[in-house]
Amino acid sequence: MMKRYIYIISIIYAFNIQAQSVSSGVDISVKDKFEAKVAEAIKITGQPNYRDSTIEKLPVEINLRSRNYTVSPVMKVIPAIKILRTKVNRLPGNTIYLSAGNYFTTSAGFSIGNSRSPIQTWSLQGRHFSSFGGFKVSDATGSPKSVFKNSSWLENALRGHYNRVLKRGRLLTKASANHDRYSFYGQPYILGMNDDDTLGNAPSRWVRDYQAEIKYEHSGYKRKQVFQSAHVRTHRWMDQGGRQLETGLSSGVNWRLPVEDLFLELPLKGSVNRLSGSSRVNSLGEAVIEDYWTAQFSPAITDSLGSLSFRVGINLIFDGVIGTGIDTRRPYVPPVFHVEFPLVKNVLNVFGGIEGGVENDGMRSRVKETPFLAENSEYEIVRSSSLYGGISGRLSSAIGYRFGARQRNYENYAMVVRGPDYLDANGIDSGRLSLEYVKLNYFEPSGELTFQSGLGLELRGFALFRVGINNPNKPIYHIPSSQIGGQVLYNLKDKIRFESTIIRHGERNAGLASVWLDLAPYWDGRMSIVYTYNDQLNATFRIDNIFNERVDWWTGYTAQGIRANLGLVYKF
Secondary structure (H helix, E strand, C coil): CHHHHHHHHHHHHHHHHHHHHHCCCCCCCCCCCCCCCCCCCCCCCCCCCCCCHHHCCCCCCCCCCCCCCCCCCCCCCCCCCCCCCCCCCCCCCCEEEEEEECCCEEEEEEEEECCCCCCEEEEEEEEEEEEECCCCEECCCCCEECCCCECEEEEEEEEEEEEEECCCEEEEEEEEEEEEEEECCCCCCCCCCCCCCCCCECCEEEEEEEEEEEEEEECCCCCCCCEEEEEEEEEEEEECCCCEEEEEEEEEEEEEEEECCEEEEEEEEEEEEEEECCCCECCCCCECCEEEEEEEECCEEEEEECCEEEEEEECEEEEEEECCCEEECCCECCEEEEEEEEEECCCEEEEEEEEEEEECCCHHHHHHHCCCECCCCCCCCEEEEEEEEEEEEECCCCEEEEEEEEEEEEEEEEEEEECCCCECCCCCECCCEEEEEEEEEEEEEEEEEEEECCCCEEEEEEEEECEEEECCCCCCCCCCCEEEEEEEEEEECCCEEEEEEEEEECCEEEEECCEEEEECCEEEEEEEEEEECCCCEEEEEEEECCCCCCCEEECCEECCCCEEEEEEEEEC
């Protein structure tokens, strides 16, 4: 377009010049308008043909000559990165606490120990608990009545531990000493013979128990490492200055043998308890010393097949007693089997199994469970077995469940009874309980639901029933037919911690001499609140037996009423 404009202007300019030159001598007459036209330009569309010689590939030949070079590297030490030390707060390993409540109930204790250490730990704890009064028995009308002006319950404990990390394992040691006193306040009330104003302090028993244990655990992991751990435990138990004496010793060692891609566990353990004392005499008045012993070998394999995991083994058990003679019972060989299978991952898990064993914790364990046993109560090693199964899982991220059932079987269950055989010097029932070993079996369904809100709230509900409690020879005493309850835990920003548990214990059977008794069901409720003032000081408030149930714990032994305690905990 620009070229066309230039071309027209050039023609006009040339025409103007020509007109000027002609006008000098020639007259030009223009009769019509002049119309200038520019002819259409001819476009060249063809492209020139040319040959670019720069893309010609020239023949090139490269000859490489191999040559050996000797490299002598110089290794330099890389300096370690300097890691800044992080300040770690000291552990409040030292604690003292004190609480007091009604019935002149006091609780006090302390705990001291070392701070953080990668090599060793040690601690020492002491505890005292005492309560006076509130222990009543029922009179002829069934009303609770205090027989003795002074009835007490005292527990004192001192325990410590020392653990050390060794080159290839850990050494663990612990020791304890207990000094307790229990009153036989369950003596029945007899008008005119043991009125309130005639008797002062209730007869009682002092119990001392000293324990020590040493254990070694191998910590290195090697497939061919057979030895795993070993322990030795001993105790000395004394009842009321020598009425009963017990010296116990137990030990065990655990091996693990690799078998292809599995491990065969080979635990071996044994125990012996020697019972003696002034109350253990025969019909001739001669002292009786008896050694109750057990030896147990329990090989087992734990493995999995896909999602299914299982444990299979046996318990080969020998037990007996050595006294006036040697009484060795037939070997007891209960199988050990446990299997779990997730039908729906994290939602539905199925489990089941069989287990069995023996219990030889000594007379001290019997008295710890039932403090009102007579000093000459009989002792036997208890054999038991059970068949169980159930389901467990989660309904959601917050709700979990577990339902199952167990068939329990005892060859010789330690049943607590109350009889007329334990009379004092005046021929009055002393209130002592005794043990009878009976064959027992029952079916035990149970269930549990849990809820965790993630905001510090936890709820738990549970139920357990005992069906078909029977013995071919006589009734079973002091086993509740059911236990139904719930638990609430709440943590408010680690400032206030609340806990409450309520359990309903079902009906129980009992006997007093030849009289059959039905012990009524009762509610057992307790709650506690802990207020954290700061990192060092806490305040505690606790209530037991919140429903004030005055029921028999054991035959003739009524529980205290509602109990409230207020305490302080100081950490330093």
